[in-house]
Amino acid sequence: MSETVPAVPSVLPALAPAALGAQAERLIEWGVHETAGLSAAELRTFAESAEASAPGGGALLAVHPDLAPASALAPLLRRDGKPGFVVSDMTDVDLFAPLETIALPDAPLYLLTGLDRGDEMADWSPDEALPALVARARTPLTLTEGIHWALQQPAVLERNHCFMTIGSRLRKPNGTLDARTPAVWISNGTGRDGRERRDAPKVGWCWAGNRHTWLGFASAAGRLLH
Known part of the structure; x- marks a missing residue:
C-alpha cells in the first residue's frame, strides 16, 4: 500500500449552498434515486427545500447507506474517464456500518456540513485519528458519505491526498x-487492481493501527435533515 510522500496539501473549494440542486441532478443522472427507491421529484424537492436553509459554508447531499x-x-466514481471500483478482497464492503457513536438522520436524504479531508492528519493511524476528531467536535465520514463527496467533487481525490472514512467499521x-x-483513494494499477485500473x-x-502518509481522515461538522 505504499505511496509517494505527499507534498504540501492543496486547498479544496467549499461546496456552495446553491449547488444542492445540481448535486441532486447528478444523482438522478447516475440513477442513484432509482437504486434508493426514490423518485426524481423527491430528490429535487429535498434539494430545493435544503438550499433555502443550508449553512453558508455549503453542504453535501447524501443518500442513507x-x-x-x-x-x-x-462504480459511479470517475477519474480520467475510468470508473471507480471496490478492491477484490472487500466483498463485504456493504457490511461496514456507522460506528455506534454516529447517528445518521433517520431519513432517506440528509446533508453533511463543514467537510474536511483531514490532510493535517496524514501519517496518523485510524486509532489515533478518531479520538482527535471527537475532541475537535468533528464527526468522521462514513464510507458512503465519502463516496458521495468524491462523486460530487472529484477534485477531493488527488494523488497523495486522499482520505479514510473511519466513521464506518465492520463489527464481528x-x-x-x-x-x-475503509478508505477512498486512487489506484496505482498494481497487484490485484490490474494495470488497466491505474488512476481509477x-x-x-x-x-x-497503520499510518499512511497519503491518507487524511475525512470528517464533517455535522449532519442535518435541512
Whole structure:
C-alpha cells in the first residue's frame, strides 16, 4: 500500500449552498434515486427545500447507506474517464456500518456540513485519528458519505491526498471491530487492481493501527435533515 510522500496539501473549494440542486441532478443522472427507491421529484424537492436553509459554508447531499450502499455507488466514481471500483478482497464492503457513536438522520436524504479531508492528519493511524476528531467536535465520514463527496467533487481525490472514512467499521459476530478501516483513494494499477485500473478511484481498506502518509481522515461538522 505504499505511496509517494505527499507534498504540501492543496486547498479544496467549499461546496456552495446553491449547488444542492445540481448535486441532486447528478444523482438522478447516475440513477442513484432509482437504486434508493426514490423518485426524481423527491430528490429535487429535498434539494430545493435544503438550499433555502443550508449553512453558508455549503453542504453535501447524501443518500442513507441503507438505500444506496457503497457497492452501488463506487462504480459511479470517475477519474480520467475510468470508473471507480471496490478492491477484490472487500466483498463485504456493504457490511461496514456507522460506528455506534454516529447517528445518521433517520431519513432517506440528509446533508453533511463543514467537510474536511483531514490532510493535517496524514501519517496518523485510524486509532489515533478518531479520538482527535471527537475532541475537535468533528464527526468522521462514513464510507458512503465519502463516496458521495468524491462523486460530487472529484477534485477531493488527488494523488497523495486522499482520505479514510473511519466513521464506518465492520463489527464481528463476537461484537469486536474488524481491524480494517475503509478508505477512498486512487489506484496505482498494481497487484490485484490490474494495470488497466491505474488512476481509477478506488474503495479499499487499511489496518486501524497503520499510518499512511497519503491518507487524511475525512470528517464533517455535522449532519442535518435541512
